[in-house]
Amino acid sequence: MKKTLPIVASAAAATLALAGCASGTAEGDPTTSPTTSPTGGVSAVSYDCAAIAEGGEGFGSDEDVAVLAGLEWCVGDDDSAKVQSPEPSSVSATATLVVDAGDGEAIEVGKAVTLDYTITSGADGTVLYSTYTEDAAETLILDETTLDPALLSAFTATSEGGEIVFASLDATAQDPAEATVYMAIRVTEVSAPLSAAEGEEVEPAAGLPVITIDEDGKPQVAFDGAEKPSELVVQPLITGDGDTLEEGDTAVVHYTGWVWDGEQFDSSWDRGAPASFPFVTGGLIDGWIQGLAGQTVGSRVLLVIPPELGYGEAGSGDAIPGDSTLVFVVDILAAL
Known part of the structure; x- marks a missing residue:
């Protein structure tokens, strides 16, 4: 790979x-x-x-x-x-x-x-x-x-x-x-990576943050009524039929990240271009590795990541306080 x-x-x-x-x-x-x-x-x-x-x-x-x-x-x-x-x-x-x-x-x-x-x-x-x-x-x-x-x-x-x-x-x-x-x-x-997730839509489980897509195609996250979990949540929103993402691949993705019941701290959609990451342990937070490994290209996945699988007690910069539960919406556009 x-x-x-x-x-x-x-x-x-x-x-x-x-x-x-x-x-x-x-x-x-x-x-x-x-x-x-x-x-x-x-x-x-x-x-x-x-x-x-x-x-x-x-x-x-x-x-x-x-x-x-x-x-x-x-x-x-x-x-x-x-x-x-x-x-x-x-x-x-x-x-x-x-x-x-x-x-x-x-x-x-x-x-x-x-x-x-x-x-x-x-x-x-x-x-x-x-x-x-x-x-x-x-x-x-x-x-x-x-x-x-x-x-x-x-x-x-x-x-x-x-x-x-x-x-x-x-x-x-x-x-x-x-x-x-x-x-x-x-x-x-x-x-040529996909431009957006494509595949079969999946009805998410109850109690999770609600994901909507705005007129520009960007995911928005609402926390009203959501119950913060203590363990990793991996919820497909769209299931693609492309290749399976495995460790060692290059993951080409669009993603947005939010602090639980708080603000967005990052978004490739806002930057206007997808991102690519080495999909390897130690190169990404553990919640991404555990949550996205085995998902298929074309999928849109909601990840709710507890602190121990994210940035832990230290947090990350001013945007992510220590012990934060994180919410990501990820479109998997390619696995290279």
Whole structure:
């Protein structure tokens, strides 16, 4: 099963943040605190490198695109890919260059793209992170509101099988000369998630919060007459007939989250784009893992999550006090 973007340290984290990191968190979303993945060079791999030269379309300033055109695209004997510079190089802002446009399904805003990539330092070519060594191809949703414009433009200029160089600046670098990082990206798969839940409607049990859908398609939660449970409640509202969501997948979802008998604290619908999360224990609150595992794509699920399966005694920021029971409505749009 494919997995999604790990949050890695230093330059890699900065690059992924600029990439939109579809699994990036808003306050009170179901992700737990990010963990740091190991970084380091790729050992025992022999690379065959060739000049990129003009490549395809470039996005960013002419000067920065020219820097990318001066890099070399390197393919390892393990079929991994990276870029390297014959000498230290840098950019002034984010920029992209299409190395190979691909010949598969066209990439469009709203689609899910699965990637392999390697991040290297512009200063000395050190490999900072690689999905190849982690065996962790990653999936993100192309979203105009979160994705860096140069990267979004490059994606929509390519198709499945495409290859892209993305350059960005690591704001945490102590030395400006070491701030430039390069990401060699391969698009291995393109798919289109559902836009909303679809399937057979289910009559919910009595005593639960009442869910209505407003004229914009966003769920609203009413607590009048609801009885707060002490255990996890998993109530399908729509049962889809798609693939089953399992641990290790990328979950593409729309969701809204509320504090019991209180206010909404998060909503992907309000942000205007679905979210994608690594559906793995430790990456999401336990209530999501226990409540959504085994549900099918196309389903809409009401989750009522007790504190011990949510944010516990600590809560999360100002929006979720400690010991809060949480209510989520989740549309499962894809399991990748």
